[in-house]
Amino acid sequence: MREIHDITTLADLQAFANAWVETLQPGDLITLSGELGAGKTTFVKAIVTAMGGDPDGVQSPTFSLLHHYPCSIPVIHIDAYRLEGVDDAMRTGIPDVLNEESPTSITFVEWPEKVPQLWGPVSAHLLFQEVASTETQKKQRTLTIESSFPS
């Protein structure tokens, strides 16, 4: 299954997040792919807003690797950009947090392809892309939702 949405403004993104959040449940793990600056962290911010959390608390966990956000269902936000394989990931404790907390949380993972073995069953895979519109020459953004992480 694949759905493609045009999400060019932050208002579009918030509207999409407000609706999509209704489909999420505890235990879901969502992988977020796309180039640097494609909008992965901004999407997590929109989801946290939609779930009654504090969007100002959402920062890219590039250095800390993992953040928790109190929301109607707890949100875990992982950025795997700096992970160098499974052994490195084990040392960070991320697999332990996933085992213990992800069943009662909703987990979002930026840069999942850095350690594809780590994530177990994925509820949805989201791909963020910037595309140049041929008609207006303006930048547009699309969000593609796939039902599984590409292997």
Ligand SMILES: Nc1ncnc2c1ncn2[C@@H]1O[C@H](COP(=O)(O)OP(=O)(O)OP(=O)(O)O)[C@@H](O)[C@H]1O
């Ligand atoms: N749908 C959108 N509409 C307009 N601007 C957006 C949208 N999504 C993201 N942006 C803007 O793009 C910039 C980069 O976004 P963001 O930090 O979310 O990217 P990222 O994919 O998490 O990058 P990284 O891989 O470096 O973590 C931000 O300034 C954000 O405001």
Ligand SMILES: [Mg+2]
């Ligand atoms: Mg980010």
